C-alpha cells in the first residue's frame with residue numbers, strides 16, 4: 144500500500160543544469176518516487192498542466208523564464224502545489240523572497256543530499272496523510288449519497304446494485320422514470336461513485352428553459368452574440384468540465400439543440416453561440432426523462448442517433464407504488480425532517496398509514512414529501528390524521544375491495560399480506576401475527592409475490 148502510494152507521489156524538477164537533473168534522477172530512482180524533469184520553466188509548466196504533480200523542486204536562476212515567473216504561474220493554476228526552491232549559496236535572499244511569494248521552503252544546492260531527502264520525505268508523509276483523509280472523505284460521501292437514496296424494496300436494491308456497477312464506467316446514462324421518483328438523486332449517486340466525484344456535478348432542467356436560452360445555457364456565448372449578451376458566458380457544459388452534467392427532462396429539448404448536443408458528445412468539443420472557436424470538454428453526461436423516449440424517437444420528436452448515444456446504459460427509477468414497503472421508510476424519513484424543522488415531534492395515525500399504502504402516488508416521492516410537509520403544519524397534537532390529508536388520498540380505494548368479479552385465492556392471499564404489512568408498518572414479526580402464519584411462511588410468500 145505504502146509502496147503504491149509512494150510510486151504515485153510525483154516530483155517535478157525544474158532546473159537548467161543538466162548535471163543537477165541527472166543526479167536528482169539517480170537519487171530519486173532509489174527512493175521510488177515518480178520523477179519528471181524539465182530543463183526550463185516553459186517545459187515545467189507544460190508538464191504541470193498535463194500531469195499530476197505533488198511537489199516541484201524549482202531553480203530560481205534560469206535563462207528565459209526565471210524561477211519567480213514559474214512559481215507565480217504554477218501557483219496560479221495549482222494554488223495548493225508544494226514548491227521547494229533550490230538555490231545556490233549566493234541566492235538565499237532571493238529564495239526567501241520566493242517563500243514569501245508562496246513557495247514551501249528553500250534548500251541550498253550542494254548541501255548534503257540527506258537534507259534534501261529528509262525534507263522531501265516530510266512532504267511525502269504529509270501528502271500520504273492527505274491521501275488517506277481524502278479516501279475516507281470519499282467513502283463517507285459515497286455512503287452519504289446512498290443513505291440519501293432511501294429504499295430497501297427489491298427494485299431499489301437492484302437499482303443500487305446497478306448504480307455501483309455503472310458509476311465507475313464513465314459511460315453515458317439515461318435515467319427513465321415518472322416525475323418525482325428521484326432521478327436527480329440517482330444521477331448524484333452515480334457521480335459520487337465515479338472517478339469524477341471530486342469534480343463538479345452540474346444539473347440543468349431542460350424543460351424550464353426556453354429553446355433560445357437553452358442553447359446558450361448549455362454551450363455558452365460570446366459577448367454581443369445576441370441582444371442582452373453583455374458579457375461572455377462559458378455555459379454549463381464547460382463548467383462541468385472533468386465532472387458530470389445532468390440533463391434533466393432531456394425529452395423536452397428542440398431538434399436544433401439535439402443536433403448540437405449530439406455533435407458535442409461525438410466530437411468532445413463545443414462552440415459557444417456567436418463564436419468561431421471550439422473548446423475541448425471532458426464531461427460525463429447523465430440524462431433523465433419522464434417520457435418513454437423511444438416513443439419520441441418513433442414520432443420523430445427525438446433524434447434516434449442522440450437517443451442511442453445517451454442510452455449506452457439505461458436505468459429505471461421505480462414508481463413509489465411499486466416500492467410499497469419503502470413508503471414507510473420514506474414516511475419516517477420525511478417525518479423526522481418535518482419534526483426537526485418544526486421543532487416538535489410529528490407522527491401519523493394508523494389510518495393515515497393505511498391510506499398511504501393504498502394510494503397510487505402519481506407524483507411519487509416528491510408528492511409524499513409535499514403531503515407530509517403540508518399536513519405536518521396543521522397537525523394538532525403532533526399526529527397527522529386522515530382529515531389533514533388532501534381529498535385524493537382520503538378517497539383512495541381500500542386494499543381489499545368487495546369482490547364484484549371472481550378473484551383467485553392467490554390474489555386474495557397477496558392482498559391480505561400487503562394489508563398486514565401496511566398495518567404493521569412493515570414489521571414482519573407483527574405482520575405474521577396478524578396473518579397467523581409462521582415467519583418463514585411470511586418470508587416465502589413475500590418473495591413469491593414480490594412484495
Ligand SMILES: Nc1ncnc2c1ncn2[C@@H]1O[C@H](COP(=O)(O)OP(=O)(O)OP(=O)(O)O)[C@@H](O)[C@H]1O
Nearest residue numbers: 291292293321322323324325326327328433508509
Ligand atoms: N429514494 C429517495 N430517498 C429520499 N428522498 C428521495 C428519494 N427519491 C426522491 N427523493 C426526494 O424526492 C424529491 C424528488 O426527487 P427528484 O427531483 O430527484 O425526482 P425526479 O425524478 O428528478 O423528478 P422530475 O422528473 O420531476 O425532475 C426530492 O426532494 C428528492 O430529494
